[in-house]
Amino acid sequence: MTASSSTPLSAPPAIVLVTGPSGAGRSTAINALEDLGYEVIDNLPLSLLPRLLDGPPLGRPLALGLDVRNRDFGTNALIAAIDQLVARPDQNAQVLYLEADRQELVRRYSETRRMHPLAPAGSPLAGITRESELLSPVRARADILIDTTGMSPHDLRAEIDRWFAHGDGRPLGVTIHSFSYKRGLPLGMDIVIDCRFLRNPHWDDKLRALDGRDAAVATYVKADPRFDPFFDRLKSLVDLLLPAHKQEGKSHLSIGFGCTGGQHRSVTVTEHLASALADDGWHVSKRHREMERRDALGNKGHAV
Structure with missing residues (x-):
């Protein structure tokens, strides 16, 4: 695991944008945040983000799952959304970026037999490479970067707990x-x-x-x-x-x-x-x- 800092957050953020390449563990991270009490919205169209933020006050922390499958996804649009969140004084937002090395992602796709969203009719490696290029500017804006290579879902959940849980971890x-x-x-x-x-x-x-x-x-x-x-x-x-x-x-x-x-x-x-x-x-x-x-x-x- 690598991250912008090795020290967990002093106060869990009100909004966490969870992104990264397909197959790197975004769904597992989203589920772990939901178990920690975050309200989860997955694959929210980026065009609806301003309406969400300008709506009624959030009753609890919010986790947004964003990736290339979003209906209006674009690198520039996602960067703009991040800038918009960071600029808001009323929101404490963090970007969580999950990644894994290409060989690991290829292995995961071969085990699940799923098609890569950017290469539905071709080799997963082609889609993985293309997606990595698209997300490179987003990766550079991450507050927390977790490399899930070699991690089990249990390991990733524990890492999410370490970064975002209050007190002694996920409430049972x-x-x-x-x-x-x-x-x-x-x-x-x-x-x-x-x-x-x-x-x-x-x-x-x-x-x-x-x-x-x-x-x-x-x-x-x-x-x-x-x-x-x-x-x-x-x-x-x-x-x-x-x-x-x-x-x-x-x-x-x-x-x-x-x-x-x-x-x-x-x-x-x-x-x-x-x-x-x-x-x-x-x-x-x-x-x-x-x-x-x-x-x-x-x-x-x-x-x-």
């Missing part, structure tokens, strides 16, 4: 779900744990119509002598896994808790774990599938 988002086994597993679960071994509030007439978000139900479930040792071991496991997944470059982890009806035990465990992880500083959201379904049906009926 955690979503905790409750669900009923009667309706099957939610899609996309990374970890699923069965809570049907805990005492069931369904058999208490006073609690049956309530759900695990209610204090009385939560107290009932937590009174099971197995709850505390179960939750202690669960929390220790999650405390081990979350930093490991974050270090591996994962941006999101889904944890599911199931019970018979998805109304009492799984909801209580979901609420308890979500609260504990939020207290630890993790970015946590929670979903109660059967509660959402019940609300959507107008509270018609309750699952067991």
Whole structure:
């Protein structure tokens, strides 16, 4: 990796223009910036850039993907867009340029069997050479230059984190779900744990119509002598896994808790774990599938 400086930015820019030759990793960089909280607009026509900047204030940092596939791309137009951004006192903008050596780009195109946008009917090398010539003046204007030769997508994501992330890197988002086994597993679960071994509030007439978000139900479930040792071991496991997944470059982890009806035990465990992880500083959201379904049906009926 080479760059205009080896020191990460003191403050992440409000706008990042991501460009460079096709196949150098622009899409991976754009996705990494999106995971860091940037709003991403890919292949925005350059003629629309002034309208975007003069519109309502940006609610969060913006990453713009620009390359030769843009509808009105031109070297002079892109240089003018960069000059326009730099000249604006109300915008902190940086140009991120990704490149790789020609042999590496040829290898990547041969592995993916994609056609180069500047040589759709010919050798990728011809398109790579032409594109390099077109982007040479843009490369000279880059604030951050990353050579992705030999990098894996994971390596590039880590490098983007190093330059643009706040604090200790990409935030890992955690979503905790409750669900009923009667309706099957939610899609996309990374970890699923069965809570049907805990005492069931369904058999208490006073609690049956309530759900695990209610204090009385939560107290009932937590009174099971197995709850505390179960939750202690669960929390220790999650405390081990979350930093490991974050270090591996994962941006999101889904944890599911199931019970018979998805109304009492799984909801209580979901609420308890979500609260504990939020207290630890993790970015946590929670979903109660059967509660959402019940609300959507107008509270018609309750699952067991």
